[in-house]
Amino acid sequence: MASNNADMVSLLESKFGDKIQIQKDVLGTAAIIANNGIHYDVFKAMIEADEKTGITAITGLDFGANLGVYYHVHTTNQFFTIKAVVPTVDPKIKTIVDIHPGALFHELEVTDLFGIVFQGNEFDGHFVLSENWPDGVYPLRKNVDPTKVKLVPTPEREFNKPAEGREVKIIIGPQHPALLEPEKFSVTVDGETVTKVEPRIGYVHRGxxxxxxxxxxxxxxxxxxxxxxxxxxxxxxxxxxxxxxxxxxxxxxxxxxxxxxxxxxxxxxxxxxxxxxxxxxxxxxxxxxxxxxxxxxxxxxxxxxxxxxxxxxxxxxxxxxxxxxxxxxxxxxxxxxxxxxxxxxxxxxxxxxxxxxxxxxxxxxxxxxxxxxxxxxxxxxxxxxxxxxxxxxxxxxxxxxxxxxxxxxxxxxxxxxxxxxxxxxxxxxxxxxxxxxxxxxxxxxxxxxxxxxxxxxxxxxxxxxxxxxxxxxxxxxxxxxxxxxxxxxxxxxxxxxxxxxxxxxxxxxxxxxxxxxxxxxxxxx
Amino acid sequence: MADAKTWARVKSPWVLHFNSGACNGCDIEIVALLTPKYDVERFGIKLEPSPRHADILLVTGAVTNQCAERLKRVYDQMPQPKFVVAIGACACSGGVFAGTYNTLGGVDKVIPVSAYIPGCPPRPEAIIDGCVKLLNAINPPKKKKRKQVNGIKEATKSEVVPVVMEVKQDGKQ
Known part of the structure; x- marks a missing residue:
């Protein structure tokens, strides 16, 4: 168990050597600069070393020619940041959802706001942006002025279609007595047993x-x-x-x-x-x-x-x-x-x-x-x-x-x-x-x-x-x-x-x- | 008959709360209205879950793109006559979110609004005051001839209310 700083940093240094660069005391205990693909292995090594390792957040950044993807990782008592960079044109990076399901929402959000595709976790439609937001416009990129974006008519999405067979889809929200706030949860039930819950967040997205x-x-x-x-x-x-x-x-x-x-x-x-x-x-x-x-x-x-x-x-x-x-x-x-x-x-x-x-x-x-x-x-x-x-x-x-x-x-x-x-x-x-x-x-x-x-x-x-x-x-x-x-x-x-x-x-x-x-x-x- | 209808509407308005992308500040204050300290149910105001039974729509929030369509739909589902109260700075004019890319900046961009209650968030007392003003505008209190008993004027209803409110505030401080 790598419970303290020196352990985790030296473990990563010995395991990856020249493939990564470690900046100590930057963005938490240390920032680890890793290429696309290596970031996956680094995160995997951290999970294996410390069972409490998890994703705190994934931050997308726009550097102009490149887009940055920062994985903020927490361990038992420390914070690390894995820095990865992808090109602005056709940005793709390997997903970490298969080794850590908790990263799902974080990745979807970065995809929606920055257009960075996480290979293995692609999705259609919008996650936090509104349904009538045009595809291919990413508001958090520096060259986009989102206040001037022209909205499009709301398209039909798979999400809104009723369930088939004996299952029934119950839509909770956006206006619902039990919810003080607008958000939609589509609950699929078989009899009275819930079989699936699909959330649609983004009703309160103000940018x-x-x-x-x-x-x-x-x-x-x-x-x-x-x-x-x-x-x-x-x-x-x-x-x-x-x-x-x-x-x-x-x-x-x-x-x-x-x-x-x-x-x-x-x-x-x-x-x-x-x-x-x-x-x-x-x-x-x-x-x-x-x-x-x-x-x-x-x-x-x-x-x-x-x-x-x-x-x-x-x-x-x-x-x-x-x-x-x-x-x-x-x-x-x-x-x-x-x-x-x-x-x-x-x-x-x-x-x-x-x-x-x-x-x-x-x-x-x-x-x-x-x-x-x-x-x-x-x-x-x-x-x-x-x-x-x-x-x-x-x-x-x-x-x-x-x-x-x-x-x-x-x-x-x-x-x-x-x-x-x-x-x-x-x-x-x-x-x-x-x-x-x-x-x-x-x-x-x-x-x-x-x-x-x-x-x-x-x-x-x-x-x-x-x-x-x-x-x-x-x-x-x-x-x-x-x-x-x-x-x-x-x-x-x-x-x-x-x-x-x-x-x-x-x-x-x-x-x-x-x-x-x-x-x-x-x-x- | 028309008088009876107005009387019934004004004495027991059922309100529907719709959050069009608010930060929760105003929404929690609306819930606080229903709880023992402010207790608006004694004025006949009842929070109603369905738009089809509601008389007054309380809208909070700066109206996000995603919510605008739903807000219009909820408004259309309400029976006539219907009134809309915009609660909070965001609902009135966009507030701190004016100019953000995903908000329209005010409820009146989507549906007609009868009363505006500014504040971030407005105090529960302000929301009560706003609702009472709206109800008075719907059915203006009739001016009674003042009776004089031993030379002392009997207070009319509209005079009694502020006195009660003053006592409340004094008691609090």
Missing amino acids: IEKTTESRTYLQDTYLVERVCGICNACHSYGFVETVERIFNADVPERAQYLRVISLELNRLHSHLLTLGHACLEIGYETLFQYFWRDREPIMDLVELTTGNRVYGSLMTIGGVRRDLNPEHVPKIKAVLNDFKTEKMPFFRKMYQDEPTLRLRMKDVGTLSREDALKLSVVGPVARGSNVDMDIRKIQPYAAYGEIPFNQIVYTDGDTWARMNVRLDEVEESINIIDYVIDHLPSGPIKIDLPRSVPEGEAIACIEAPRGELFYYVKSNGTDMPDRVKIRTPTFANIPSFLKTAIGESIADVPSNFVSLDPCFSCTDR
Whole structure:
């Protein structure tokens, strides 16, 4: 097991020699430059050396004459980037889906947005772009101005045709009472048993990644915050953290602690939202109302600390915008303490013992540890399947390295386990905020950084409420980024639903699906 | 009869929520409206899953290319009379996503809109206020002659509402 840096790098060096170039401390622990074809062997060697190896993201880049394909790979406690290059004309690269099924969605997205064909994983139609988007126009390439693209009439796709024989296709979405957001899932059933699930994402695709390239870094901080209205602080933090890594900036400690408060409040209200939503999906509306009633005081705390209920915009490049008012501390502590002592025991009792919840959640959508690793799932979904993967522990960011907290892991792998991971994390979040308020260091909350960011690239992984959130930023020395890549947790988690839903009853689809805490505005960006 | 119909519509409007490519911020606030703190069901407002039963369409989001056609279809399925409320800066004018390649920049590019509620996202109170304003526009409150009891004017309905709202805000702070 190559669990530390030197092992994995020396293993690759000895195995591949001159075929690859290794740049240490670039884009994670090391960047590995490999040709088309060799990248497959490198990734295979990494998987064989470390069972926890998986794909974090695949980034497409446009260098003009060439297109870059960056495979961001995570191992037990490190991040690596495999850099491959393909020509712009007729770009083709070997797929890695056959050795790691979790890469499927990542590859499809790069194909749709950059036109890079992954040999062995070709597909027809669009994956995130709209159905009426013309074929052969790739919006993220530098020579394309996607705002001037003329849309075409919507073509008929195989996806929309009804099933044959005794199977029936049930279309869920885009407008559906169980989904707050538009996304389509076509579920094929034989009797009541699900045999196939086909997703059609892209209903919320707004083109944020391309738009960041034409706005300044400060404007982008607010733009990426609006990738998602629930885990917004995580998105703005992910972006500013990545930019600060390019700067190599030393952000004041007080700012880092204040950021943790914002991030944990984000996690708190997001988890409560999901825990309630799961009850709604199984028809337990009373408990849903209880969860949402008790979420409101947390929203008030977000408002108290940042000035706004939803979009706090606390993060800025170089620190935070707003200090904690000492007069607010007693109120924050009182609300959190009230939640912990008065509300938590009730919710815990419900999720542990309530027969309705157990019946609808136990042994539903069971994801084994092997599948969880193969599909590169993240966050509570992974931790519910006995994969101890919490970025706050693996690679601490902000002030997490100095804060004691427990990593929650359940072994069952079913819906019930995933929801209980979240319930336990609610309590951990409260403890973290308590600790941070007690140990808040003094000092400035912000350092001034220039508007133009020096040339360079960086990645950042942070633990959003739904799991690992990945940011990649490449700067070209101006005040606008050259490329911003966002890999959101739901994007990584949807493949697990496509697997676990099969063979189960159609009635269990909602409760199984909501246990991923799906967020489509994140997924599509 | 016409009066009775208007009365029924205004006193119990059924709303349909459609997300046309929003970031979830406004959508969560709409759900928050239905939960105990804001509880719009006491005003007769009910979230209805089917467009065929809905009176008011609450649209959030900047309308993506993929959603535009569906939004039109959902609107066409609603029975007359129907009203559209654009919730949030994106639904009103594109908001932060104005100028992005895959959005149309506002609900009114696709369907007619009766009321705009700006904000990113608008507070639940603002959404309630917007809906009440729309309902008042549909059926303007009749001006009653003020009765005088011992020289003190009895407040009309429209005067009572703001007072109640003020008390609520004070109580919160």
